[in-house]
Amino acid sequence: MDVLFIDDKGQKRELEEDDILTILEMPSGSEDDISSDDSIAAPTVNIDTIVNNIEEYCPTDSESDNCNNETSHVSTVPAPDSLPHMPNLNDKSESSRKKLRRDHVTWKLRSFDFPVVKKIFKRNLHLPDEVYALETPFQFFKYMFTYGLLNHIAEQTILYSVEKDPTKPYNTNSKDLSKLIGIFILSSVMSSRNTRLFWNPAVGLSVKCDTMSVNEFEKLRQFLHFNDNSKEIPHDQPNCDKLHKICPVIESLKEQLSTIPLEENLAVDEQMCATKSRHHLKQYMPDKPHKWGYKIFMLCGISGFTYDFEIYTGQENLPAHRLQDEPDLGASSNVVVRLTRSILKHVGHTSYFDNYYTSLHLMTFLASQGILFLGTVRRNRIPDCTN
Structure with a gap:
């Protein structure tokens, strides 16, 4: 089949060998017949120039100075004062690709100069004398769990036992509560499925048996209380306190930490x-x-x-x-x-x-x-x- 093309006069004729050579000798460029001159140096992009020309980020002189400071760590290739023309990214021609390769920005990492803040700590960190006197872990624990807190827990425990059965109040004191806390700490080291096994002569510990009987332990744990239930606001009320049960313990610990x-x-x-x-x-x-x-x-x-x-x-x-x-x-x-x-x-x-x-x-x-x-x-x- 003959290959036809339309010449300059609009006439159809067969494609000759000279026509093919003429087409091949056309300057390389885009399909739009736009040639590129490689002898002209392509402009480079300067970040500082772009930032200064964008009024959206630097509308005033003072803000423009701030923007320049923020980009002071960027080093760019020398560029003309005016904003250069950027090539079309959608243009896939060879000349445009060459131009894109030449139009680049060189980023260099530099140390950022942070403002020097003169910080002077003016508070005295001298510990109280009673803290310096603490030596053993038991003394530190007693410093946090004070005798006042233990006496308060003993009072609330007795009050709760009276609320349960006024005819049989359960009497306790801070010394019994100290024994109970010691058993709790020791139980966390030696775990068991049943608490009563700690008093078993075969698998239990003699120190627990000597400290408190199992019946006394169960009785004290049953009535153990930290706050007055009569002062508790019902949970359906908006101003209720979900930590009311242990509120005295929290406040006492915060006071000692302070x-x-x-x-x-x-x-x-x-x-x-x-x-x-x-x-x-x-x-x-x-x-x-x-x-x-x-x-x-x-x-x-x-x-x-x-x-x-x-x-x-x-x-x-x-x-x-x-x-x-x-x-x-x-x-x-x-x-x-x-x-x-x-x-x-x-x-x-x-x-x-x-x-x-x-x-x-x-x-x-x-x-x-x-x-x-x-x-x-x-x-x-x-x-x-x-x-």
Whole structure:
């Protein structure tokens, strides 16, 4: 079959060998017959020039200076003052591809100059004399579980036994409670399916038998109580306290922890208190070593000592639990706001936390309180952040 083509005069004729050579000698370029001149040096792109010409990000002179500072670590190939013409990315011709290869930006890594903050810690970290006198683990435990707390528990235990059976009140004291706590600690070391087996002469421990009989142990554990039930608000009421049963224990522990001066560097994070009990406050966190338990938010120092804590109940963000001068920054950031109440203002403390708590509003609040901070941040918590 003959190959025909239309010449310049619009006439159809057979394609000759000279016509084919003429077509092959045409300059290489795009299908639109647009030739490229390789002798002309292609312009290069300068990032500083682009940033200065984008008024959307730098509408004012001061903001333009800030943008220049942010991009000062970028080094580019020398470029003309005017913004160069960028080639069409959709153009797949050979000349356009060559032009794209020449139009490039060279990025170089340079150290970022952080502003120097002169930090002076002004607080005295001298421990109380009674803390210096502590030597054994038992003494440290008694420092936290005071005799006042044990006497309060003994009173509430007697009161609860009277509520159960007024004719047969159960009498106890702080000494019996100390024995009970010791048996609980020893039971955590030696596990058993049945508690009464600890008093079995064959498999039990003689120290438990000498401390307390099994019947006395069961009786004291039956009436053990920490707070007055008559003062408890029903759970269907909006202002109920889910931690009412152990509220005196929590308050006493916080009071003793507050006697220790806070370190310079502090951290806020959560911790799981593992348990196998069935309770509505039990949480599940798959990334923790103990996945099931009670979630506790803690304020700790670099030494690992806990200065304050908060048991998660879901009621912390209610307006009744917020001070008048405290803003509502969200459930996670409010944890940091509450735990930093005990930190003295404008003395040089630094708080650290992860991206679960960090937000721009939290940083603004801590800065107004004179507390330094450092934390990772999630991208979706930064307004107008798309990259």
